[in-house]
Amino acid sequence: MTMDIKDFQIPRLGRAQLDSPLDPSTAFIDDGATVAYDSDAAKLAEYVRKGKTIPAFELAGPRARIYHDPSWCKAAVLTAGGLCPGLNDVIKFLTSTLRGQYKVPIVYGIRYGYRGLNPASKLAPIVLTDENTDDIHEQGGTILGSSRGEEDTGVMVDTLMRMNINLLFCIGGDGTARCAHDIAMEAQRRGLSISVISIPKTIDNDISFIDKSFGFETAVAACSRFASGANNEAKGAYNGIGLVRVMGRDSGFIAAYATLANSYINYCLVPERKFTLEGEGPDALLPNLVERMNRKHHAVMIVAEGAGQELFDKLPEMHDASGNLIHNDIGILLRDKIREHFKKLDIEVNVKYFDTSYAVRSGPCHGADAVFCAMLAQNAVHAAMAGRTDMVIGHWGDHFTHVPIALATRERKKIDLHSQLWTSVRASTCF
Incomplete structure (x- = not known):
């Protein structure tokens, strides 16, 4: 697949001019740090030989300078689509990172996915705290509830405006990410500074440009x-x-x-x-x-x-x-x-x-999957506070990355029948 550097660019709400409230000893990520899309040395050499910029993902992680003032922030978290192990882990670590590390005063849990952003549903949000999310990682499902189906984008953005939400985290698959993209585009059209971050949840591990998603293991x-x-x-x-x-x-x-x-x-x-x-x-x-x-x-x-x-x-x-x-x-x-x-x-x-x-x-997730959920959530918060929007937190080549939603949802990831994975499957089976 031929890729262009423009495919990997992440929208930003504006210049990050505020000092991060994180501990100065934090391993901050340089704003220009990237992870190459291609790992093949010959392909990388070809880019260099032709004088082309190597297509690369923006590296995820905390920034020394942030865009949003945490003391004025209000965040919202929702889960949409089918259930998946690890949903509550992500909710917990979004909450603890927002409230504990960045001191964001209010984190809302939106109930039953995007339906909860439509006032006609009469689904009041809940306030997420360290206390009511302390042990939710031990439970399967999602404490917020989930749903499928479309909601009017304008209505949802109206709700975010009324609630003064400027950080929105949408946990779900490619359909959830596409809806997050629509919200980000409508917010941009209205001149609203809302960071919309999608966290990929697909038990099938089928989101492109992301080498694995939580719940799969x-x-x-x-x-x-x-x-x-x-x-x-x-x-x-x-x-x-x-x-x-x-x-x-x-x-x-x-x-x-x-x-x-x-x-x-x-x-x-x-x-x-x-x-x-x-x-x-x-x-x-x-x-x-x-x-x-x-x-x-x-x-x-x-x-x-x-x-x-x-x-x-x-x-x-x-x-x-x-x-x-x-x-x-x-x-x-x-x-x-x-x-x-x-x-x-x-x-x-x-x-x-x-x-x-x-x-x-x-059921609940466990082991390395639980660790993966925690790090996805933490990096989602770092991206939002730095003013990134319309993006998915990804993972590529042992690094957490920023992936534009348009790129992640371009096509569904499938097994390559000529890959080492399928070669190994065929070698161990009789059909």
Whole structure:
């Protein structure tokens, strides 16, 4: 993909002229610090040879000079879209960084996503404090509630003006980020100094120009329990098949990583790879499965929710409140088709089906994922206080970065079937 330096520029509300209230020993980031988009040495050398500026992300972190006066600030936090492990961690660390480090006097929690910015919803915000967010990281879900669906941008900006909000943090996926972009554009049109920062929440890890998003590692780890159960069930019955359905509407990263983390998984089906049920050739699933049953008499299969959608008969399209296409249930289809195929061949088969979706996304995050949430939130606050807006806090090459929303939402990140990741998956599976 050809990139231009302009694609990476972050909007600023104005000059940062105030001294940061953070401890002078803080490792402040120079305003010109960047992280190169390309890590390939040959590509970097080509930019230099041609005299071009290397496309690079702005490096995230605290600045010695800030734009907003903390004592006059009011912040608001909202969560939108589906649930994801780590939402409460991000809420907690946004609150503690705003109130504890920058001494912002008021932090509001907007209830049920963007719906809470529409006064017609009659959803009063709550005031977030160190006390009422102290242990929320131990809970799954979000204490603020979430929702899908569009709200009028002008109405939402009117609400922000009435509440005197000048720092808005929107935690969600690409749809949430697009709405944050619309708010930032409307605020700019009105001449309002509101920093709008999006924090990427997508359990599918499918936001472009961000190498990972929070909740993903927890989701992969949670899948292991189901994969283990599927393996036990498969080996516990003659010609046993453990079939595990995981999240992954358009991108199969959870399925792929779970496969590598649980090496007894024999089949990994993702949206990026098309396959057929019957027929001949390497992409015909059921003949391959029959051959394995004849050899091993058991198999474990993991399938992302968006895989195999082309296998369904033409059905009317349905969309959720955010406009996302609602996929047909590939797990149920595979379960039934496997049983039908083996019955037709007069071969005994015992299929056990596990649907992990809500169990995986609704719990708390843990380990490195929790640390990641904390650092995302802290860097989101640093960016907002420095006057950045219309941006996503990203992560690239072991660094936290600033990514323009327009760049992050340009296209959905998918598994490259020629990548080392997919090569590793294929090497550990039989299909």
